[in-house]
Amino acid sequence: MRFVTLTAHVTPRAELTPELEAGLRSLLIAAYPHFADFWAGTSYWGSEPEWHLWLADPEGVPVAQLGFGRRVAQVGGRDVTLVGVGGVATHPAVQRRGVGRRLLRDLHAFLHTLPDVEFAFLQCREEVVPFYESGGFVRVPNAAHYLDPDEDRWVTNAGPTLILPVCAALGDWPVGERVNLRGLPW
Numbered sequence: 001m002r003f004v005t006l007t008a009h010v011t012p013r014a015e016l017t018p019e020l021e022a023g024l025r026s027l028l029i030a031a032y033p034h035f036a037d038f039w040a041g042t043s044y045w046g047s048e049p050e051w052h053l054w055l056a057d058p059e060g061v062p063v064a065q066l067g068f069g070r071r072v073a074q075v076g077g078r079d080v081t082l083v084g085v086g087g088v089a090t091h092p093a094v095q096r097r098g099v100g101r102r103l104l105r106d107l108h109a110f111l112h113t114l115p116d117v118e119f120a121f122l123q124c125r126e127e128v129v130p131f132y133e134s135g136g137f138v139r140v141p142n143a144a145h146y147l148d149p150d151e152d153r154w155v156t157n158a159g160p161t162l163i164l165p166v167c168a169a170l171g172d173w174p175v176g177e178r179v180n181l182r183g184l185p186w
Contacts, residue, residue, distance in 0.1 A: 006055040006063065006099065008106045013049050013067075023062045024052060031089035043067070044087050046149045047184040053107055055099060064090040064103045069186065070117060075142070076177025083111055083166070085122040086186030104135030111166045118168035121161075123185065129160050137162040140173060146181040157185075 011020065024043040029036045038045070043052070049067030057063050067087040072079050085107070090100045111117055123144055124132060133139065143158045156178065163173055 006057060006102065008102075009052075009054050009056060010106075010110050011052050011054065013051060013069075016043075016052065020052075020054075020062070024054065024065050027054075027062045027065055027091055028087065028089050030091050030093075044186075046086060046146075047071075047084065047186050049086070049186065051110075053103065053110065055103060055106075062091075063094050064099045066103060066107065067186065068107065068120070070114070071181065071183065073121070073182060074180040076174035078174060080174075081116050081118050082121040083114070083117050083119075084181070084186030085120055088122075088124075100131060101135055104132070104137075108136060108164065108166075111164075115167055117166045119166055119173065120164035121179070121186075123157055123159055123161050126160055129162065132162050135164075137164045138170060141176050142174075142179050144179040144181055144185065146185045147183055149184050 021043055025039050028039040028043060032039060044067045047069060050069035052065055052067050054062045054065040065087065066085055068083050068085045070081065070083050073082050111120055122132065122137070129139060139160055139162050142161045143156050144161060145154065145156045148155045161179070
């Protein structure tokens with residue numbers, strides 16, 4: 001696929017059409033073919049997102065997406081309003097063209113419209129940490145405690161954990177404290 005002009009959309013989960021849901025699932029299958037059976041049935045893992053941010057090609061086909069939602073988590077005994085991010089995917093045909101970085105920029109811009117959100121939060125594989133760092137996320141030494149949707153039990157995941165300051169300063173983050181997500185991850 002040659003480089004094309006992409007349009008950004010933020011769609012509340014409740015407003016996804018069956019066609020858009022199918023398009024997001026197809027994108028996730030293309031990006032993560034080893035989990036094709038899972039993505040054939042849903043466009044998120046864990047907590048149902050509040051919104052999907054997606055980039056569309058000129059025909060309206062999703063080529064990149066992520067899901068995200070707000071939650072008050074407990075970090076080191078303090079309530080912190082987070083937006084958890086998950087299901088980040090870029091179609092292989094447009095990878096390494098800045099599309100993923102554009103997705104993160106658009107997320108950051110949207111998050112600034114939510115005055116109650118202190119930080120964006122995600123956990124990822126070690127090999128994609130540099131991608132998120134290039135998009136403004138900062139790696140922190142915090143483990144996350146959550147209800148694992150695959151195991152149906154509470155687990156603590158040591159990371160990698162990354163945050164993005166939204167309406168709080170980086171120095172406000174409780175470094176090293178356990179993040180209790182109080183539910184499913186994103």
